[in-house]
Amino acid sequence: MSVSALEFTRKLSAHPKSAQERAAILADPGFGNHFTDHTAVVDYRAGESGEGSWQEARIEPYGPIPMDPAAAVLHYGQEIFEGLKAYRHADGSIVTFRPEANAARLNASARRLALPELPEELFLESLRQLVDVDRDWVPTGDGEALYLRPFMIATEAFLGVRPAREVSYRVIASPAGNYFGGELKPVSIWLSTKYARAGRGGTGEAKCGGNYAASLIAQMEGEAHGCKQVLFLDEANDNAVEELGGMNVFFVFKDGRLVTPALSGTILHGVTRSSVLQLGRDRGLDVQERKITLNEWRDGVASGDITEVFACGTAAVITPIGELKSEDFTVGSPDAAAGEVTMSIREQLLGIQTGTVEDTHGWLTRLA
Ligand SMILES: Cc1ncc(COP(=O)(O)O)c(C=O)c1O
Numbered sequence: 001m002s003v004s005a006l007e008f009t010r011k012l013s014a015h016p017k018s019a020q021e022r023a024a025i026l027a028d029p030g031f032g033n034h035f036t037d038h039t040a041v042v043d044y045r046a047g048e049s050g051e052g053s054w055q056e057a058r059i060e061p062y063g064p065i066p067m068d069p070a071a072a073v074l075h076y077g078q079e080i081f082e083g084l085k086a087y088r089h090a091d092g093s094i095v096t097f098r099p100e101a102n103a104a105r106l107n108a109s110a111r112r113l114a115l116p117e118l119p120e121e122l123f124l125e126s127l128r129q130l131v132d133v134d135r136d137w138v139p140t141g142d143g144e145a146l147y148l149r150p151f152m153i154a155t156e157a158f159l160g161v162r163p164a165r166e167v168s169y170r171v172i173a174s175p176a177g178n179y180f181g182g183e184l185k186p187v188s189i190w191l192s193t194k195y196a197r198a199g200r201g202g203t204g205e206a207k208c209g210g211n212y213a214a215s216l217i218a219q220m221e222g223e224a225h226g227c228k229q230v231l232f233l234d235e236a237n238d239n240a241v242e243e244l245g246g247m248n249v250f251f252v253f254k255d256g257r258l259v260t261p262a263l264s265g266t267i268l269h270g271v272t273r274s275s276v277l278q279l280g281r282d283r284g285l286d287v288q289e290r291k292i293t294l295n296e297w298r299d300g301v302a303s304g305d306i307t308e309v310f311a312c313g314t315a316a317v318i319t320p321i322g323e324l325k326s327e328d329f330t331v332g333s334p335d336a337a338a339g340e341v342t343m344s345i346r347e348q349l350l351g352i353q354t355g356t357v358e359d360t361h362g363w364l365t366r367l368a
Contacts, residue, residue, distance in 0.1 A: 013061035030173035037136035043211035046165035078154035085145035089355035114163035179316035186322030190222030204266035252308035307337025318346035
């Protein structure tokens with residue numbers, strides 16, 4: 001890529017939030033409710049022969065996206081996204097966690113959704129540029145961060161099913177507190193038996209909007225039963241545990257095994273998942289990526305072999321799972337205490353991300 005393609009122009013917001021307004025938001029950011037003053041944008045156009053280029057990299061004021069009503073994304077859902085966080089360290093620097101893994105996953109999603117790949121350096125630069133201009137939006141509270149949401153949409157105006165020739169890549173940012181709100185405590189999750197989020201050859205491994213649209217009905221069912229997230233199984237594979245609607249899942253065994261479902265083609269390659277696997281190996285746990293069925297989960301909790309279950313993802317980091325509920329049975333208890341291994345890995349991971357624990361794997365990248 002040429003150097004000029006990396007040069008972002010800047011048009012600053014004429015109406016940024018005042019320092020007081022920003023302080024009021026940062027005092028209690030919640031999750032996904034508020035957005036910073038700017039956005040990063042890079043457009044793509046396919047050339048005559050098909051091979052296209054990324055152009056007009058820029059920082060713009062945050063605001064509505066001008067789009068033709070016939071834009072392909074609105075009709076055929078050609079869209080992908082990412083999620084990662086920027087943390088303010090004690091020395092004032094702003095740092096992010098394994099962004100090259102997100103860049104690689106964005107491109108894996110792009111290939112699956114027939115969207116153009118974005119050079120890793122352009123991905124990283126878009127984050128640097130946005131965080132630089134909106135640096136005052138990075139919260140400093142315990143467990144808080146600036147959530148970065150890169151996404152790519154098909155903007156070409158046409159009706160017809162083929163890959164769009166015009167695409168827009170954007171990044172927005174949102175100050176974030178605890179994903180599940182309030183104090184960290186074990187969550188209840190709902191077992192979806194009626195709905196699947198992914199199937200063989202489908203898009204389960206891609207981070208595309210359609211997967212999440214497909215999971216909403218199950219999510220609503222779960223919420224009606226007092227659950228925060230939904231667990232999906234692979235019914236055609238002995239009810240193998242897959243993942244939650246927005247998180248991967250881990251099991252801690254009494255004998256020191258740390259088990260997570262193997263990446264089967266239908267599970268998202270979580271960056272947190274891969275980091276937890278590494279931290280597990282570092283502390284000498286017997287780390288296993290393999291098939292784990294619903295029956296093994298039920299039997300393991302009943303016999304005491306499985307001592308802890310937790311969910312992990314960028315948004316909620318590591319969250320203990322207290323109980324799994326379904327129409328017919330319950331595993332665990334909503335009052336279960338957070339497990340020791342779960343909390344210890346959570347603290348280590350958060351410590352690395354926020355700069356209080358040494359980053360021995362070189363996972364941090366300074367953005368500003
Ligand atoms: C379906 C799904 N699984 C797992 C994850 C966890 O991935 P990560 O750890 O990269 O945030 C996410 C969140 O991105 C997700 O949406």
